[in-house]
Amino acid sequence: MSVMSAYGNSMVQRTRSLARDTGIVLARELRPVLADPFSVLFGMVQPLVFLGLFGPLLAGSLGGAVGGNVWSWFVPSIVVMTTLFGTSTTGSNLLFELQTGAHERMLVTPLRRSSLLIGRSLKEMVPLVGQALVIVLVMLPFGFRFDPVGGLLALALLAVFGVGIGSLSYALALAVRKQDWMFWLVQQTLLYPAMILSGMLLPLSAGPGWMQALAKANPLAYVVDAERALFAGEYPASVGWGWLAAGLTAVVGLTVGIRSMVRSAE
């Protein structure tokens, strides 16, 4: 019995110290973002180009195909795209700190190494929610309408997914830290196929069967579908699949990321 409670106590202590360490890393990561909120706009250039130049084309060419308002189909896409760009590139920040020595210094502190990853990944939620809000607000005058409750759930889903992609991006940075150019090669190579095979830019229903089959294995496709439904205030089964895909991405991302981080000294 005493053994059990001693074990329980140490578990509580360990969890508490992990939470404290994660809080320190998170606060450190957030400080530059909060000091310069406009920095989140830098990551939005590409999605805004798609929104401004691709969106009108879409409205003209497949206004009927996606049913109803094109914006309610395309704005959720752009929101996911922004999250994807922002979180998949975030590893480059760590890569920079790996090169300068800032990361090494933290490895010598008593911080739990897992907190170095968890804190960084949790921070991703802040810019991604900020960016999503900017896009939604910008599109209101153009006729984009959304359900408030569904919209909040859509942001929450996005945040979970973003933590997962962010973690994977950090894991990639740690894996290629001795050949840093590999980071962008891998990131770009994975990003665009994942985007196209998610039906984010154009509906896949018009594509060949093999593309639709690949999309079935693409977690991003489920997240995009769920985002569209949630912003519209609808709750079909695809919302559940979206949460499952985002949750799995987060679990896999954090697991891989923490393992890479713990080994990052060698």
Next chain:
Amino acid sequence: MIRTRALTKDFTVGKGRVVQAVRGITLTVEPGELVALLGPNGAGKTTTMRMLTTLLAPTSGTATVAGFDVVADAAEVRRRIGYVGQGNAAGHNQKVRDELYSQGLMYGLRRPDARRRAGELLEALELTDLADRKVSALSGGQRRRLDVAMGLVHAPTDRSGRPFLLFLDEPTTGLDPHNRANLWAHIDRMRRQQEMTVVLTTHYLDEADAMTERVVVVDHGQIIADDTADALKAKLAGDRIMVTALDPGRTAELADLVGKLPGARDVTIIRGTPGNGSEQSTTPVTAANTVQARVDDGPAALPELTIVAHQAGIRIAASQVFGPTLDDVFLNLTGRSLREGGETDATESQS
């Protein structure tokens, strides 16, 4: 403070090729010492330091730092050491004061204490005016001072006897002479104010010579000498003399005479402009044919040489004595000069 026994580290590079970066280092450092690890690039200095700071696990051997094993009790070691690595510790998009504050929290200080400590260190390292600047806007010297400040956040501020050990990996590399002197003045003052042990690596010979109390010479992953700089120079290197014959044709004869001086060794004839390899670059000895040698007592040897040369009818155009340097020590130990950079080994910068 530090006790290592037969510490080794192997790196696997490429396909199965193993580089033995550290091959059996046994070292004891007592509390309060200021020790320099000196050696060429690739000698294993940094790898040794990375093992002592828990960044790398040793391949074999043991190391106890501040009373704890670097592998089994890494967390306890980390609490008791400060580390200033080769790179910059502060994140470039962070503000100076924020990084010091975060660093304090990382070492377990409470928020108000971390804030107060950040203020103290900004003051101590003359960074107060830069507190709200971004790290990326600092000059190299300012960044290095910030690195040292960050290594000291959790140093005891009283003489409580709590052990504290500061590791500095090439703290002054890349700094201009003014900034180097300035950084050393800060480190000196810190050591007077609070009890601490300092272990540093350097490849600046003059720095190891002038600033540290004990020099551990490392080469090919092993300790080849360990003493005070003065003792090393006295034991392992004599004075160096350079003499130039007025008539270049008699240089060989002059060399014979030099060879008969007490303790003369390494007698060589330098052709062309002699590169004496020391700071005195405006040496008067610039003629084509110069004899260089090592003797026991340079200042006494020269007048004697002048007399015997005169008797032999050789006129000496110029002469000079150099006191021994740590480079001479290294040269004597290894046959290579530290100044030529030794051989560079990839393992030093790796990982």
